[in-house]
Amino acid sequence: MVLPALCRLTCREGHSGPTYESLQTVFDRKPFRPAVNLSNPTITNISFTLYAVLGVNEKTQILTTFLWLRLYWHHEFLEWDPEQCDGVTKISLPVRDLWTPDIIVYEFVDDDVSQNCPYVYVNHTGHIRYDRMLRIVSACNLEIFTFPFDIQNCSLTxxxxxxxxxxxxxxxxxxFEEISRNSMRYLQASGEWELVVIEGNAGILKxxxxxxxxxxxxxxxxxxxILYVVNLLIPSSFLMIIDILSFYLPPHSVDRASFKMTLILGYTVFLLIMNDLLPSTANGTPIIGIYFSVCLALMVISLLETVIITNVLHHNSMKxxxxxxxxxxxVLGYLARIICYTKPEEESNGPQNKCDSTGPWVTQPSAPTSTPDPAPVLPPITNGHGTQITLLPSAIPELTQICQDVSLMRTHLTSLQxxxxxxxxxxxxxxxxDFLLFRIYLLLIILYAVVIICMWCIWFSQ
Structure with a gap:
């Protein structure tokens, strides 16, 4: 549609561009939307380039970004004929003197501290281009369950x-594809965040x-x-490997319990330090925090297991x-088969409680044919082989004591056996x-490691 002459800017001969008087007429109409027919809406075209991701606050659910925003719209009162204006097709005007569309970001949750560009570019057809740098602090629903392998999807409306x-x-x-490519090309100061894609769609808000x-x-x-893998996962993995290796210490050793207590103390200090790196929200807990809690619980369980095993090995056997x-x-039947535990073969080298037939006792000889005063017959004594022997009268006290001592020794050795x-x-x-809990402990650690590795692979593939 060709505008009437009253709506077009005028130029003077010998001057470049529209005259100040004609521009001042446009400036006086700043409060009004620049449309000849107010039933026609003003179309505003929007594009931006994501220049930096300044920060992500998981606790307050806030995303801070820096954009190069560019707005285009048509000002129907800023048109002129370049042939009458010495071939001038584009001029710059102060933005404070022109009507501008009140375009905002609906997710904005902070004061706008961005630096405004004081000028806009206007071409002879009335199309205006307004560039400004915008620091946006916007609300975003941040999902931290997969931290530190998380991918966030935030909207800017x-x-x-x-x-x-x-x-x-x-x-x-x-x-939208070109906006995404431009942002990837110029993205700077991203820190720990990397841009994946920018998508968009138009809609109507009712x-x-x-x-x-x-x-x-x-x-x-x-x-x-990588920052969290180096500072969180690797140190935790080292501590867990040391705790796994502690199962190879003798379970009846007191050093094993003290070693595990020292390890738990060190892991607790590690958890206190890493609390500053872990995000925390009221909506949920990251899986890595659950992983650390489970690892600490497993360490405590392994210490309790050591205490129980020590009690089993010492307290019950001493009673x-x-x-x-x-x-x-x-335990010795079903569980031993499940964990493939084999009882080591032991050589039976028990004490031999056998009495020797040699010594101060001899076999009773045959009685003489004629003896005036025969010796009294002593009761027979049985040796270790079941053979009855008869003691001489001169050896009665010593042999009796020896046999009693041998009998006591045999009883003691039987009790010890x-x-x-x-x-x-x-x-x-x-x-x-001990073997059962060790395998359960090792299985859980492997499962958690597989989960972390799978999450990392998914993040890398995306």
Missing amino acids: FGSYMHTIKDVRVSPALP FGIDEWDIITFWVVIKRRP YRQVPRWVRVL KESEMQDQWCHVGYVM
């Missing part, structure tokens, strides 16, 4: 604040009977996890208790329980 769809319409100035035209850009960013039958069936057998049974019960 641009639209007019006061003008409805009848007055101002918005549309993207460039295709509130009551009024409707606002909006355009939503989805900024997808992912975290670079000469027999291993209950259900314990032998359940019985105690050794009970201790051996309790020892194998403790070893089976």
Whole structure:
């Protein structure tokens, strides 16, 4: 549509560009939307370049970004003929003297401290380009469950604040793919965040009977996890490996319990230090925090297991208790087969409680045919082989004492052998329980490691 002459800027001969008087007429109309026919909405084209991701605050659910925002719209009162204006097709005017669309970011949650550009570019057809640098502090629903391998999807919704769809319409100035490529090309100072893609769609916001035209850009960013892998996962893995190796210490050793207590103390200090690096929200806890808690719980369980095994190996065996039958069936039978525990073969080198036939006793000879005073017949004494021997009268006190001592020694050795057998049974019960918990502990650690590695691979593939 060709505008009437009253709506076009005038130029003077010998001057470059429209005259000051004609521009001042436009400046006086600043409060009014620049449309000849107010029933026609002003179309505003929007594009931006994501220049930096300044910060992500998981606790307050806030994303801070820095954008190069560019707005285009048509000012129907800023048109002139270049042939009458010495060939001038573009001029710059102060933005404070012109009507500008009130485009805002709906997710904005802080004061706008961005530096405004004081000028806009206007070409002879009335199309205006307004560039400004915008620091946006926007609300975003941050998902931290997969931290530090998380990918965030935050929206930036641009639209007019006061003008409805009848007055101002918005549309993207460039295709979304080009906006995404430009942002990846110029993205600087991203720190731990990396841009994945920028997508968008246009829509209508309804509130009551009024409707606002909006355009939503989805900024997808992912975290670079190397900082947290080096500072969190690797130290925790070292401590867990040391705790796993501590199972190879003898379970009946007191040093094993003290070693585990020292390890738990060190892991607790590690958790206190890493609390400053872990994000925390009221909505949930990252899986890495659950991983650390489970690792600490496993360390405590391993310490309790050491205490229980020590009690089994020492307390029960010192009381000469027999291993209950259900314990032998359940632990030494089924659990030992499940964990592939084999009882080591032991050589039976028990003491030989056999009395020798040599010594101060001799076999009773045959009685003489004629003896005036025969010696009294002593009761027979049986040696270790069951052979009865008869003692001479001169050896009665010494041999009696020796036989009593041998009998006491045999009884003592039998008691020691019985105690050794009970201790051996309790020892194998403790070893089976120790091996079982060690394998469960190792299985859980491997499962958690597989989960972390899979999450890292998913992050890397995206």
